[in-house]
Amino acid sequence: MNKTLLLILCDFLLLNLLALTRWEKAEPARPKQAPVPELAANAVTKDQDLVETMRQALVDEKSTRDELAQKLASTDATLAAREQSLAAVQSERTKLAEEKNAVAATLTETQQSAAELAKKANAAAEEATMTKEQLAQLQRDLAEKQAEAERQKQALAKLETKFEQTQTEARKQIEGLTMAVVVGEQEKKNLREAAEGLKSQVETERAERLKVQETTSQLAAGVGQLATKSGELTKEIRDNRPINGNVLFNDFLANRVKTTFTAARKGLFGMSTRDKESNTVLVTDGSQIYALLHVADTVFSYAENGDDWEKLAVEFSRPSGYRGAAPAVEFLAQDPRIVVLPVDPAQAAALGAKVYPLAADPYKFPDAVLVSGGGKGYGEVGFKLDASQPGFVRVDNRLIKRLFGDFAPSRGDLVFSKTGELLGIMVNSDYCAVLKDFTPSRTIHTGEDILAEHTGATLDSLTARVMALPLKLQ
Secondary structure: OOHHHHHHHHHHHHHHHHHHOOHHHOOOOOOOOOOOOOOOOOOOOHHHHHHHHHHHHHHHHHHHHHHHHHHHHHHHHHHHHHHHHHHHHHHHHHHHHHHHHHHHHHHHHHHHHHHHHHHHHHHHHHHOOOOHHHHHHHHHHHHHHHHHHHHHHHHHHHHHHHHHHHHHHHHHHHHHHHHHHHHHHHHHHHHHHHHHHHHHHHHHHHHHHHHHHHHHHHHHHHHHHHHHHHHHHHHHHHHHOOOOHHHHHHHHHHHOEEEEEEEEEEEOOEEEEEEEEEEEOEEEOOOOEEEEEEHHHOOOOOOOOOOOOOEEEEEEEOOOOOEEEOOEEEEEOOOOOEEEEEEOHHHHHHHOOOEEEEOOOOOOOOEEEEEEOOOOEEEEEEEEEOOOOOOEEEEEEEEEEEEEOOOOOOOOOEEEEOOOOEEEEEOOOOEEEEOOOOOEEEEEEOEOOOHHHOHHHHHHHHHHHHHOOOHHHO
16 A cells, blocks of 8 residues: 555544544543441430431542542543643654655655766767766766665665654554543543432432431420420429428428517606517518518517507528618508518528418418427418408318427418418418418518607507407407
């Protein structure tokens, strides 16, 4: 076959191969399947395990994508280098072809010159007119031209050999590049399929993660509701479970507050002073704190008609050593025999005593715990409602159960509900006033000069109210 035609065919095939190859889709080798994330050793719940697994899978998937991107960039760089090498080979082949064409043209010219010299020699010989020197010179020129032609022929043969070698090497490189392109296409296809699979897997895992998050939120809401209901149930159980009388009495002893009353007024033989000490507890209606007493536990009495008190002091004290003064003595509108002493929050905190709330449902249990004499004794007593006397309950003092201490129910005894709240105070030996609030009807302020308070008139009006009560309440 003609070498020129073979060269043309090779060029045509190479150009078609380069034109039909899709270099931009070359990708790196297929990555190994991402490892399944290990479950945490200290997993607590199944949902937490699944969330951790999804998180680890997403991290691995990101690492795999980064690795694929790096491999794809490496493959692109390799293909670019191969394209440059192929272009260099093509350039070298073109250069050799040009040199071959130039040598061939030179050889043709030399051959033409030699032919012309031969013709001239022949013409000279035929004419026999040329001198011997001219003939020798022509023969030398002819020999030089023939030698030059031989040298050019050898050079042309060497160039053809070199061209064939270069063409063979170029063919091998083209075949290698072709195989690399095919492999790259296959790897790219595999990578595309792997990327599609990973994308589908990521979508599935994302959907599962959303489901897990939704389930976790529902579980958290359920746990919150369960905790709320559990708290409500615990409170309800606590509110409906009676407390042992021993516990209530021990709580009373640990939180009782001693009140000391000191009052003075003029008498027949000068100033008359009266003192009174009593133990009680702090109670609250939700807005104000008070110390609760019966009027019999104070320096006042409704059984006497006396002059106005000129001085009055009321002091709180606790075994801790704290002492505080009460600003006033208030007589409740519900029953004037019930006395409360206002205590501000700072005093209550300094006293360090428990503040008892009023019973929210005083009739929940048929029994109550009665504490007598400021802590001298206690016992469980039954009580009944009296339709004719709202706000009071009748204590069955004949059926005292598990009574400790040598006492009988009497006025001033504190009554606690079985839930530990303050139910009320005994106004006499039979009836207990069930406290709902601490609305006062009269108030006497403390101080060194309280003549302006007109305590005598105030106590007389309160005595009249007590005398107006039904006989069973007096």
